Amino acid sequence: DAKTTQPTSMDCAEGRAANLPCNHSTISGNEYVYWYRQIHSQGPQYIIHGLKNNETNEMASLIITEDRKSSTLILPHATLRDTAVYYCIVRVDRNAGNMLTFGGGTRLMVKP
Amino acid sequence: DTGVSQDPRHKITKRGQNVTFRCDPISEHNRLYWYRQTLGQGPEFLTYFQNEAQLEKSRLLSDRFSAERPKGSFSTLEIQRTEQGDSAMYLCASNRGGALNTEAFFGQGTRLTVV
Numbered sequence: 417d418a419k420t421t422q423p424t425s426m427d428c429a430e431g432r433a434a435n436l437p438c439n440h441s442t443i444s445g446n447e448y449v450y451w452y453r454q455i456h457s458q459g460p461q462y463i464i465h466g467l468k469n470n471e472t473n474e475m476a477s478l479i480i481t482e483d484r485k486s487s488t489l490i491l492p493h494a495t496l497r498d499t500a501v502y503y504c505i506v507r508v509d510r511n512a513g514n515m516l517t518f519g520g521g522t523r524l525m526v527k528p
Numbered sequence: 529d530t531g532v533s534q535d536p537r538h539k540i541t542k543r544g545q546n547v548t549f550r551c552d553p554i555s556e557h558n559r560l561y562w563y564r565q566t567l568g569q570g571p572e573f574l575t576y577f578q579n580e581a582q583l584e585k586s587r588l589l590s591d592r593f594s595a596e597r598p599k600g601s602f603s604t605l606e607i608q609r610t611e612q613g614d615s616a617m618y619l620c621a622s623n624r625g626g627a628l629n630t631e632a633f634f635g636q637g638t639r640l641t642v643v
Binding site: 458461 | 559569623634635
């Protein structure tokens with residue numbers, strides 16, 4: 417699975433959009449971009465995933481560049497409860513299993 | 529609450545003792561995963577079951593570690609002769625595989641402290 421690079425930490429004001437970048441320059445054509453987050457003292461939580469097209473769900477939007485070498489997770493109106501570590505993971509969505517390779521993630525601090 | 533339960537939530541043990549953790553996945557999920565997370569790091573994959581079959585083991589899973597899922601429902605992770613380096617959060621996750629593949633749902637983890 418391709419390696420990802422994320423900033424170690426970011427701050428965001430409550431109510432503003434949080435834009436979390438991820439670089440995955442070695443991504444292969446059959447690899448998906450996944451985002452998980454981990455709130456303190458909890459297990460990771462799935463947010464969203466995509467292959468080529470931009471995706472949106474009730475939690476967030478995922479913007480993938482045309483060359484697929486980077487992506488941005490957007491939390492449109494960040495709240496204090498969005499303070500967490502956000503992990504960008506690139507992997508083949510093989511049916512054999514869903515093993516995830518987590519990196520260090522980005523620690524997002526949402527401030528009042 | 530994701531529906532994945534882990535017990536106990538916290539365990540303190542003396543070095544050299546054996547410990548066992550339990551994970552109850554979401555009932556219709558046929559796949560179950562164990563991860564380990566040390567402070568400040570992302571979770572690391574340990575092992576994976578499909579029903580009762582253990583299909584993959586990470587090289588992180590030393591001989592002192594054993595995992596079972598005897599009836600394809602709950603799973604146990606045992607660590608024998610614990611060492612201080614085993615201190616970590618042990619996370620369990622489950623999902624439904626196959627044509628109706630779902631994403632993994634994680635439990636809240638068992639925090640192990642070896643003293």
